[in-house]
Amino acid sequence: MDLTEAVKSQAKALGFCAVGITSADPFEEAEAAAAQRTADGLMDGLNWWSEARVHASADPRRATPDARTIIALAFPYPSTRPESSKPEHFSSPARGGEQGGGANDGPRGRIASYALGRDYHEVLLERMQPLLAMLREHGYTAKTYVDHGWMLDRAAAARAGIGWLGKNTNVLIPGVGSNVLLAEIVTSTAVPATPACACVPPEPWSRPASSTIAAAFPSGPSNTAVSSHSPSGP
Structure with a gap:
């Protein structure tokens, strides 16, 4: 096995639902689009975002000068919340709601599904370690990106062929949808790029069993904080 x-086989075993490979060339089209949106004020209010970050994130070789390849990964997260964590209602008399009456009435809201379990940055970084070790054992440099790094994640995923940008602005993975978390490994190895995304996903990259996803992101009040334990499951 080359x-x-x-890498693809190991990524599947680690629970990633899609993996693709592309070059470490700059994302010029995505860079121009992101810079224009920033200039138009569409990113106002995000103090961590800037036009300088756009240009830096569009160049994978900025932090890894010898980079030749990007391995783009997608990991599924639970699309539904457990019944035990669902509030009985989301309104209160104070906010004009019809339900209420309890001593603890007050503003309520929904929590995004990906935020209900362990911190996904920790989960993905742990899952990527065997892939990093494999690349480094072959003498290659490798650097990870999990959302908080300066990388245009969606552009990397789309060019690597694991999905395409949908009308919801997210990357759509065949057979999975957009309930995924994106990550990348930038490495000095040179391997052939994967083709553009096909409409029908190959069998190995169909959505994993719900038990596998739940094991990686245990939900519930006691699991919402970042944990130092490795995720269970394959």
Whole structure:
């Protein structure tokens, strides 16, 4: 088994639902689009975002000068919340709601599904470690990105062929949808790029069983904080 197939096989075993490979060339089209949106004020209010960050994030070789390849990964997260964590209602008399009457009435809201379990940055970084070790054992440099790094994640995923940008502005993965978390490994190895995304996903990259996803993101009040334990499951 060559290195490319070994990486894909290991990624599947680690629970990733899609993996693709592309070059480490700059994302010029995505860079121009992101810079224009920033200039138009569409990113106002995000103190951590800037035009300088756009340009830096569009160049994978900025932090890894010898980079030749990007391995784009997608990991599914639970699309529904457990019944035990669902509030009985989301309104209160104070906010004009019809339900209420309890001593604890007050503003209520929904929590995004991906935020209900462990911190996904920790989960994905742990899951990526065997892939990093594999690349480094072959003598290659490798750097991870999990959302908080300066990388245009959606552009990397789309160019690597694991999905396409949908009308909801998210990357759509065949057979999975957009309930995924994106991550990348930038490495000095040179491997063939994967083709553009097909409409029908190959069998190995169909959505994992719900038990696998739940094991990676245990939900409930006691699991909402970042944990130092490794996620269970494959």
